[in-house]
Structure formats: C-alpha cells, structure tokens
Amino acid sequence: MKGVILAGGTGTRLYPLTKIINKHLLPVGNAPMICHGIEKLRIAGIKEIVLVISKQSAGLYTELLGGGKEWGVRLTYKVQEEAGGIAQALSLVESVLEPKEKFVVLLGDNLFENSLAPYVKAFQEQEAGARVLLKEVKDPRRYGVPILENNKIVSIEEKPDQPKSNYCVTGIYMYDTSVFGKIREVKPSDRGELEITDVNNEYASEGQLIYDVLDGWWTDAGTFESLYQASERFMK
DSSP states (O other): OEEEEEEOSOOGGGTTTTSSSOGGGSEETTEEHHHHHHHHHHHTTOOEEEEEEEGGGHHHHHHHHTTSGGGTSEEEEEEEOSOOOHHHHHHTTGGGSOTTOEEEEEETTEEESSOSHHHHHHHHHOOSSEEEEEEEOSOGGGSEEEEEETTEEEEEEESOSSOSSSEEEEEEEEEETTHHHHHHHOOOOTTSOOOHHHHHHHHHHTTOEEEEEOOSOEEEOOSHHHHHHHHHHHHO
C-alpha cells in the first residue's frame, strides 16, 4: 500500500507563522510537523508516500525531505497549484496509483499517538468501500460528525449545531482508487472547494463507509493552542 499526506493549504489560523512558510513545516516537538506523519506511515509498513504540497514552500520540502531515503521511505511530490479543497488535492495522486490499489491518506496537520498498523491491516482485509478513523472529542461541533449505525457511518454532518454523536471524523482516511470516480462526481461547496465530507458521504450512502475509533491522543494541529499541545506531547 502507498500513503498520501496532504500538506497544502494556507494555514490561515496560524498566521503570521504561516506568512512565509507552510504550516506543515512548523516545528512540533522535536521535528517539523510533516515528519510525524511520514513516521507514522513508515511504522505501519507504508514506505511509498506521495506528498501533496503547495507552491509556497516546495523548495523547502525537497531540501528537508529529499527523496525520503533519510526517513526510510520513498517520496513523490505533487503540487497543488491553488486551494481547491481536500478532495481536489487528493485527486492529484490518481496518476501514481495502480488500478484498484488501496492507499492511506493523512491530513498533514493530524497528529496522533498510536500506530496505524492495526487499522491498515483491517482495511487490507476489507473487501470494498472506504474506511475512516473517528475520535471522541469535547466539542464535535468544530468537526465533521458521523451518524453511526451497525458499525457503519450512515452520513457525516459538517460542523453541526446539534451533533448526533461525540465523535469526529479525523483526517485519516483509507480508500482504493474508486475514490477518484466519486471525486469527479461531487460538486464544489459554497466556498468553491471539493469537500472530502461529500466524497465520504457518497460511500456512506452506499453502506460502504466503515470506521474504527482511534486509540490514544489525537489533535488537529491547525491552531496555536493545538500546535502547542502537540509539541508538548511529542517532547514527553
């Protein structure tokens, strides 16, 4: 299996830190943020990784990571020319995957404690559909919230005022190449982007969106507070 890390975006919530550098290159504990995702994939046995990056810091990424040899992986880069949403960024990797190949997607600012290995194994054994990882959170209204039934997700509500569960959908997704057909079918949201929630809801409507609950701590390090908390955890 290959891995994909989506590390584009503008990082507006971390401005002015992100005025001249992509947020995924900011330090988290003892390493740049992007390195933690690479390490999690490597430990799970995934050695071929595609990084989707923005033009802003492309040179810095290649200077830091190169081809990935130092990190025990092989890296390929795809450049997202402009912000178009997570699903649009994901569509850029279609050309490097084999037909029907399964792969794991991480949002580069999702930082977490435990290994992905058991979840990857479960997905390898899954016959069809997609798989996402959930986490129980204090304020699910900030996230995409799943409606659950019989170990499947019926649908996902994006930032609901009255969440139907205390779980959020983390930025850890597992697909096969059928996802690219679904991306082509979704329409841009009100903010003009292709939303990954819409793609996942396509799987959910077919009864094909399976989930696991992620063990250990997890954070979306996209704010000053969560970036600080993640740094503390990685220094322990």
